Amino acid sequence: MKFLFDSDTWQEIYGSIRKNKTRTIITIIGVLWGIFLLVVLLGAARGMENGFKKVFGDFATNSVFVWTQRTDTPFKGFQKGRRFRLNMNDIEALKSEYKDEIKLLAPRNQTNNLIVHNFKSGDFQVSGDYPVLDQIQKKKLISGRFINQNDILSYGKVTVISEDMYKQLFDKGEVAIGQYIKINAINYKVIGVYGPSNGIDLDGDTAYIPFSTFRKVYNRANKIDWMVITGAEGIDIEQLESDVLLTLKSLHKVHPEDERAFGSFNLGTQIEKFMGFLKGMQFLTWFVGIATLIAGVFAIGNILLITVKERTKEIGIRRALGATPKSIRQQIILEAVFLTTVAGMLGIVFGSLILYIIDSTVGSGEDAALVNPTVNIPIIFVAFATLIVLGTLIGLIPAHMATIVKPIEALREE
Amino acid sequence: MIEIKKLHKSYPIGKDSLHVLKGIDLHIKEGEFVSIMGSSGSGKSTLLNIVGLLDVHDEGEYYLNGQLIKDMNEKKAAILRNKFLGFVFQSFNLISYKTALENVALPLYYKGMNRKERLKVALEYLEKVGLKEWANHLPNELSGGQKQRVAIARALVTKPKVVLADEPTGALDSTTTDSVMDLLKDINDEGMTVFVITHEEEVAEQTKRIVRLKDGVIISDEYTKAAKAV
Numbered sequence: 057m058k059f060l061f062d063s064d065t066w067q068e069i070y071g072s073i074r075k076n077k078t079r080t081i082i083t084i085i086g087v088l089w090g091i092f093l094l095v096v097l098l099g100a101a102r103g104m105e106n107g108f109k110k111v112f113g114d115f116a117t118n119s120v121f122v123w124t125q126r127t128d129t130p131f132k133g134f135q136k137g138r139r140f141r142l143n144m145n146d147i148e149a150l151k152s153e154y155k156d157e158i159k160l161l162a163p164r165n166q167t168n169n170l171i172v173h174n175f176k177s178g179d180f181q182v183s184g185d186y187p188v189l190d191q192i193q194k195k196k197l198i199s200g201r202f203i204n205q206n207d208i209l210s211y212g213k214v215t216v217i218s219e220d221m222y223k224q225l226f227d228k229g230e231v232a233i234g235q236y237i238k239i240n241a242i243n244y245k246v247i248g249v250y251g252p253s254n255g256i257d258l259d260g261d262t263a264y265i266p267f268s269t270f271r272k273v274y275n276r277a278n279k280i281d282w283m284v285i286t287g288a289e290g291i292d293i294e295q296l297e298s299d300v301l302l303t304l305k306s307l308h309k310v311h312p313e314d315e316r317a318f319g320s321f322n323l324g325t326q327i328e329k330f331m332g333f334l335k336g337m338q339f340l341t342w343f344v345g346i347a348t349l350i351a352g353v354f355a356i357g358n359i360l361l362i363t364v365k366e367r368t369k370e371i372g373i374r375r376a377l378g379a380t381p382k383s384i385r386q387q388i389i390l391e392a393v394f395l396t397t398v399a400g401m402l403g404i405v406f407g408s409l410i411l412y413i414i415d416s417t418v419g420s421g422e423d424a425a426l427v428n429p430t431v432n433i434p435i436i437f438v439a440f441a442t443l444i445v446l447g448t449l450i451g452l453i454p455a456h457m458a459t460i461v462k463p464i465e466a467l468r469e470e
Numbered sequence: 471m472i473e474i475k476k477l478h479k480s481y482p483i484g485k486d487s488l489h490v491l492k493g494i495d496l497h498i499k500e501g502e503f504v505s506i507m508g509s510s511g512s513g514k515s516t517l518l519n520i521v522g523l524l525d526v527h528d529e530g531e532y533y534l535n536g537q538l539i540k541d542m543n544e545k546k547a548a549i550l551r552n553k554f555l556g557f558v559f560q561s562f563n564l565i566s567y568k569t570a571l572e573n574v575a576l577p578l579y580y581k582g583m584n585r586k587e588r589l590k591v592a593l594e595y596l597e598k599v600g601l602k603e604w605a606n607h608l609p610n611e612l613s614g615g616q617k618q619r620v621a622i623a624r625a626l627v628t629k630p631k632v633v634l635a636d637e638p639t640g641a642l643d644s645t646t647t648d649s650v651m652d653l654l655k656d657i658n659d660e661g662m663t664v665f666v667i668t669h670e671e672e673v674a675e676q677t678k679r680i681v682r683l684k685d686g687v688i689i690s691d692e693y694t695k696a697a698k699a700v
């Protein structure tokens with residue numbers, strides 16, 4: 057190991073690297089490209105993942121939405137094509153049957169209405185909700201509060217509106233909280249204003265009113281439009297979805313194999329699919345990156361092999377002057393390692409630079425495709441170490457070739 | 471210094487083998503200045519390469535400095551070469567990307583001498599061959615004679631016991647030939663054993679002993695006038 061710290065060793069390597077400029081440049085480019093690709097692709101994949109996570113933002117990702125359609129199979133005396141509605145009994149039944157599996161359960165009723173405030177008006181969605189909605193999709197309240205249990209119990213005529221609705225219905229600078237707006241000709245007191253949510257937005261611009269109030273005002277009895285179910289921690293959301301659907305089918309006398317009666321959308325499964333795609337991307341990245349790296353290292357080996365042949369004479373001279381096979385081997389291996397190391401470092405630097413540029417140009421803002429594209433330092437270290445090991449191994453071949461040629465053969469005059 | 475007994479060497483050529491050295495007996499004592507003459511292909515280089523441990527013989531015995539050379543591995547050979555032998559080649563064999571000084575210093579590198587000392591010693595030897603001013607020039611900036619003198623300085627720098635020169639003047643004109651031969655004579659005067667291959671009579675006559683080789687055997691071995699003059 058002493059030879060590693062010997063300035064002469066490096067002097068010799070510097071000399072031969074400078075002498076073989078083309079070789080040096082080609083090899084460096086090969087490996088540089090490999091590690092550059094690895095860094096950039098991994099960073100991009102990470103950025104995509106981050107961006108994707110941002111899209112879901114504050115939305116509970118293990119959620120299932122369930123609604124009703126028409127049956128497609130006759131069952132228990134009912135014709136096919138029967139229409140039916142979800143109701144509050146379903147909610148209670150699910151809550152008791154899946155105590156442990158369901159974390160949150162939100163029945164929802166929605167409609168569209170004209171909303172008026174003084175001389176301004178607009179057509180918006182109106183939604184009857186429980187406070188639990190705020191847990192499924194965190195509302196970013198700019199002022200005031202969301203609907204609470206008291207509002208539900210007292211059938212309060214209160215509403216929470218979006219910032220855009222506020223802008224449309226109120227004058228600039230006007231305080232909305234405490235004022236009344238007319239929804240379908242009934243006065244509601246504004247108790248909160250919310251801003252745009254992070255990521256997925258289920259409802260858009262909606263006036264939220266207490267579930268109980270909605271039910272009374274719009275005469276819904278105990279019928280509901282649809283429901284959002286969130287799975288408890290560690291629950292197989294797909295399993296929960298099919299269990300819940302089966303329960304609902306039996307409650308509504310729907311054939312267990314009826315495919316059309318209930319509609320459902322499983323956000324968890326969709327996300328998993330996309331995450332799987334991301335994993336695939338990452339795998340592909342590794343595959344491409346490593347393949348390129350290996351190709352680069354082989355290129356180094358190959359070029360060293362060629363130069364060893366070109367340098368047979370020089371090696372012969374050195375051996376006539378007393379170079380042992382070991383010293384020749386060391387020098388060639390060290391050249392290989394040195395070239396791979398330098399190329400690797402340059403690749404990492406350039407790759408990081410590109411990631412930095414990507415980050416500062418398209419990596420920020422509301423709908424950035426890549427968010428915070430980074431590569432873990434340990435990954436870089438592993439890649440780098442692998443590179444050096446490969447460089448050493450590949451250097452062994454030309455090093456061996458250099459020493460099996462007898463000095464006399466190397467020196468023979470043509 | 472060099473003792474060779476019934477030495478044989480053949481090269482395999484396809485299925486056959488070419489018998490190049492057919493029983494050479496040669497004894498060179500320390501301080502001798504010997505030239506080997508013979509037509510092209512007579513086996514001169516082969517003999518010199520065996521003496522220089524660059525090649526191995528098939529049969530017979532070879533003692534270098536009293537040590538029997540047998541079953542040499544490359545590492546041992548390299549060390550012995552570095553310690554006892556200095557080489558001068560017809561085509562100089564300088565390393566093209568190293569300066570004259572670095573070329574001369576190279577054998578000392580393999581000896582393990584540190585760089586500073588190495589360059590100092592190398593410069594002394596360059597001065598000795600009259601090329602101190604050319605120390606930092608690359609080989610392609612030097613004339614043939616200068617190159618050969620750099621090569622000689624390189625051969626001498628480790629203070630070898632024997633200098634082996636394979637047609638050192640083969641690529642030089644007559645003036646530079648003389649300067650190179652004068653240099654070799656000086657070295658010999660200092661007590662070093664010098665072993666030169668040549669096919670030029672004038673060159674051989676400047677040495678002290680001429681060994682003539684023909685078809686792999688020694689046909690004559692005589693001291694020259696130069697030797698008798700001493």
Ligand SMILES: Nc1ncnc2c1ncn2[C@@H]1O[C@H](COP(=O)(O)OP(=O)(O)O)[C@@H](O)[C@H]1O
Pocket residue numbers: 481482483488490508509510511512513514515516517
């Ligand atoms: N490595 C080798 N393989 C085969 N034949 C060789 C080899 N080296 C030399 N020879 C042959 O051996 C003979 C002697 O060569 P050499 O010693 O170089 O002669 P000289 O130096 O006297 O001209 C020549 O015929 C040459 O072709």
Ligand SMILES: [Mg+2]
Pocket residue numbers: 514515516636
């Ligand atoms: Mg010859």
